[in-house]
Amino acid sequence: xxxxxxxxxxxxxxxxxxxxxxxxxxxxxxxxxxxxxxxxxxxxxxxxxxxxxxxxxxxxxxxxxxxxxxxxxxxxxxxxxxxxxxxxxxxxxxxxxxxxxxxxxxxxxxxxxxxxxxxxxxxxxxxxxxxxxxxxxxxxxxxxxxxxxxxxxxxxxxxxxxxxxxxxxxxxxxxxxxxxxxxxxxxxxxxxxxxxxxxxxxxxxxxxxxxxxxxxxxxxxxxxxxxxxxxxxxxxxxxxxxxxxxxxxxxxxxxxxxxxx
Amino acid sequence: xxxxxxxxxxxxxxxxxxxxxxxxxxxxxxxxxxxxxxxxxxxxxxxxxxxxxxxxxxxxxxxxxxxxxxxxxxxxxxxxxxxxxxxxxxxxxxxxxxxxxxxxxxxxxxxxxxxxxxxxxxxxxxxxxxxxxxxxxxxxxxxxxxxxxxxxxxxxxxxxxxxxxxxxxxxxxxxxxxxxxxxxxxxxxxxxxxxxxxxxxxxxxxxxxxxxxxxxxxxxxxxx
Numbered sequence: 001x002x003x004x005x006x007x008x009x010x011x012x013x014x015x016x017x018x019x020x021x022x023x024x025x026x027x028x029x030x031x032x033x034x035x036x037x038x039x040x041x042x043x044x045x046x047x048x049x050x051x052x053x054x055x056x057x058x059x060x061x062x063x064x065x066x067x068x069x070x071x072x073x074x075x076x077x078x079x080x081x082x083x084x085x086x087x088x089x090x091x092x093x094x095x096x097x098x099x100x101x102x103x104x105x106x107x108x109x110x111x112x113x114x115x116x117x118x119x120x121x122x123x124x125x126x127x128x129x130x131x132x133x134x135x136x137x138x139x140x141x142x143x144x145x146x147x148x149x150x151x152x153x154x155x156x157x158x159x160x161x162x163x164x165x166x167x168x169x170x171x172x173x174x175x176x177x178x179x180x181x182x183x184x185x186x187x188x189x190x191x192x193x194x195x196x197x198x199x200x201x202x203x204x205x206x207x208x209x210x211x212x213x214x215x216x217x218x219x220x221x222x223x224x225x226x227x228x229x230x231x232x233x234x235x236x237x238x239x240x241x242x243x244x245x246x247x248x249x250x251x252x253x254x255x256x257x258x259x260x261x
Numbered sequence: 262x263x264x265x266x267x268x269x270x271x272x273x274x275x276x277x278x279x280x281x282x283x284x285x286x287x288x289x290x291x292x293x294x295x296x297x298x299x300x301x302x303x304x305x306x307x308x309x310x311x312x313x314x315x316x317x318x319x320x321x322x323x324x325x326x327x328x329x330x331x332x333x334x335x336x337x338x339x340x341x342x343x344x345x346x347x348x349x350x351x352x353x354x355x356x357x358x359x360x361x362x363x364x365x366x367x368x369x370x371x372x373x374x375x376x377x378x379x380x381x382x383x384x385x386x387x388x389x390x391x392x393x394x395x396x397x398x399x400x401x402x403x404x405x406x407x408x409x410x411x412x413x414x415x416x417x418x419x420x421x422x423x424x425x426x427x428x429x430x431x432x433x434x435x436x437x438x439x440x441x442x443x444x445x446x447x448x449x450x451x452x453x454x455x456x457x458x459x460x461x462x463x464x465x466x467x468x469x470x471x472x473x474x475x476x477x478x479x480x481x482x483x484x485x
Binding site: 057058059088089092093095096097098099100102104106107108109110112119120123124125150151152153154155165168169172 | 377379380382383384385386387388389390391393397398401402405479480481482
């Protein structure tokens with residue numbers, strides 16, 4: 001159980017560029033996240049936050065830049081200056097090391113909570129079913145859903161579904177978790193239970209990159225906050241610094257519009 | 262004007278029933294083959310390999326743009342000219358399978374495309390390859406969507422087998438034609454034939470409607 005951010009870089013992003021047609025969505029992102037760090041990305045919608053997360057596990061393909069996961073160059077290989085994309089199988093293997101939780105939960109509706117959790121461990125990692133189930137029960141208990149093992153997603157509330165989605169991602173024993181606005185689709189009264197599950201993960205030392213609109217949560221949970229706007233990282237620092245004394249005018253403007261004080 | 266002749270009906274019931282059995286056999290064989298081939302065509306149509314996509318497109322449009330009757334005649338009477346000689350049952354199976362696979366591939370395609378993009382994202386994010394995601398996540402959900410339309414296609418297939426009379430398969434219509442040529446009891450024979458089709462397709466249609474209700478219920482725990 002490590003609890004302090006170490007110096008071991010878990011995610012390294014270098015000169016990342018992404019275009020959607022003519023729209024230059026990410027304009028050179030450099031970011032290093034150490035093992036055990038919890039980094040929240042805040043910023044106005046359309047700033048490229050979610051695209052950045054999706055590029056990190058290759059759901060979107062960045063046109064330029066390098067991504068390293070736990071020191072390993074991901075999604076491409078470089079040999080004598082020649083950059084080539086990895087095979088689909090190798091790309092999947094990198095993704096299997098990263099847990100992702102989506103805004104819309106994206107649970108598999110035809111599988112129970114337990115079915116959702118053990119699907120990838122059994123069929124991707126080839127873990128024995130019984131072992132995967134045992135771990136699944138631990139994870140369901142961890143997110144407070146020990147009694148929902150046999151429930152189908154549509155029998156669960158949004159908050160419960162999102163907690164199953166968190167457990168599903170954790171079941172792969174990821175090196176880092178990517179959380180993409182995980183509370184944005186929830187009714188207000190269900191937000192707290194999901195944030196509590198994320199806080200619990202942070203306390204367990206999970207490396208996390210979190211895109212969020214929950215400013216109080218970002219302030220409490222993160223070791224570092226990043227403010228993004230129009231495809232660039234405008235400013236980063238400790239939550240106390242970013243929320244207490246933002247240096248950049250754009251950060252100040254943004255915080256004024258979202259923080260109700 | 263002739264009237265329904267019960268004696269003729271009873272006397273010819275055996276041969277007509279044998280024709281119905283052949284009709285059912287033909288239907289079941291084509292269902293099995295086109296379920297598989299239709300899926301392969303659908304997957305081919307969504308392949309990342311462009312020539313395969315084009316091939317599928319040409320095949321599907323060619324089939325959909327011409328009558329089934331023509332396709333049957335083609336397989337049975339034209340193919341022998343290039344040395345492919347099939348017996349009538351095989352020719353019927355081949356033509357019907359080619360025809361229905363084209364239509365079913367469109368049904369499958371619709372079902373697969375109806376699955377939300379988030380399902381693909383979630384599967385990919387968990388490290389599943391495209392093939393694994395298709396097999397474990399997308400197809401199981403798509404199957405549920407396509408069951409009712411597939412069922413309806415199979416009911417029309419059952420009736421379309423009547424066209425196989427032109428390639429001399431001794432199904433219901435062909436049998437009725439033969440018998441009627443002997444005794445001229447058209448009214449009686451074709452009425453019995455009609456009832457035979459109806460006796461199968463009506464319950465089948467009710468069953469498909471039941472499946473449709475079942476699949477609309479969503480995914481829930483079965484409660485005792």
